[in-house]
Amino acid sequence: xxxxxxxxxxxxxxxxxxxxxxxxxxxxxxxxxxxxxxxxxxxxxxxxxxxxxxxxxxxxxxxxxxxxxxxxxxxxxxxxxxxxxxxxxxxxxxxxxxxxxxxxxxxxxxxxxxxxxxxxxxxxxxxxxxxxxxxxxxxxxxxxxxxxxxxxxxxxxxxxxxxxxxxxxxxx
Numbered sequence: 001x002x003x004x005x006x007x008x009x010x011x012x013x014x015x016x017x018x019x020x021x022x023x024x025x026x027x028x029x030x031x032x033x034x035x036x037x038x039x040x041x042x043x044x045x046x047x048x049x050x051x052x053x054x055x056x057x058x059x060x061x062x063x064x065x066x067x068x069x070x071x072x073x074x075x076x077x078x079x080x081x082x083x084x085x086x087x088x089x090x091x092x093x094x095x096x097x098x099x100x101x102x103x104x105x106x107x108x109x110x111x112x113x114x115x116x117x118x119x120x121x122x123x124x125x126x127x128x129x130x131x132x133x134x135x136x137x138x139x140x141x142x143x144x145x146x147x148x149x150x151x152x153x154x155x156x157x158x159x160x161x162x163x164x165x166x167x168x169x170x171x172x
Contacts, residue, residue, distance in 0.1 A: 011108045017053055026057040032090045033064070039078040040151060043117040046079055050109025053100055061094045062087065067105045069153035069169075107171045124157065124168045134159035135166055144168075 021030055033055065036046050046052040046066065054065040064083055068076045080097045087095050107125055110118070115125050119135045124142075126132055131140045139161035149156040149167035158165045 011106070013103045013106075014050070014109050017050070017109065020054050021047075024055060026055055026062070029055050029057065029062060029087070029090075029092065032086050032092070033083060036079070036082045036086050039075050039082065041118065041121060041123065043121045044114045046083075048111045048114035048117070050105055050107075050111075050114075051079065060092075061096070062092055064095065064097045065100050066097060067100050067103075069105045071101055071104075072152065075151075107169050110169070118169065122166055123154065124166055126168070126171050132157060132168055134162060134164065136164045137162040 021027075024030060030047075033052055034045055034047055036052075038044055038046060038049050038051070041049070049069070051066050051069065052064070053067050054063075056063045064087075066076065066079060066083075076099060080099075083097050084095055087093070110125060118125060122135050124132055124135045132142045133140050134142055134157075137159060139159050141160040142157045143160055144155055145158050145165060146156040148154070151167075154167040154169055156165060157168050
């Protein structure tokens with residue numbers, strides 16, 4: 001195993017995002033939000049996906065900041081509602097959910113757990129060496145079928161070995 005495979009690589013924005021969470025004064029709210037799944041990919045949470053950016057509290061007022069996987073993502077309204085429901089269930093009702101477009105979402109924000117869950121779910125991500133591996137059989141011989149897959153944040157690929165079609169999260 002090479003050093004690159006042993007040491008997770010991340011970008012500055014993701015380090016800042018992780019620091020905001022770990023240094024937050026409202027970790028219990030983050031924990032509640034860890035229950036909120038992506039409505040299109042229910043095997044990962046909005047934190048693992050990199051959509052959940054920040055949580056702040058001022059008295060009883062809570063502000064949650066999210067970033068869409070692309071600016072026109074229709075799942076964002078469902079995610080906002082799911083956040084409000086989760087927090088309301090925890091007795092937190094004075095909540096505003098803000099959408100932040102910059103910095104733009106990137107697959108660099110996907111946690112390693114999210115990447116593994118996506119693979120099990122049949123969705124590929126671009127590897128650190130820029131290869132695309134079929135989530136079904138593990139072959140790296142793939143071909144893009146369409147720039148858009150099941151959603152705009154994904155492209156449709158086909159494995160040239162097992163011939164299965166699969167979505168690939170675009171790296172943005």
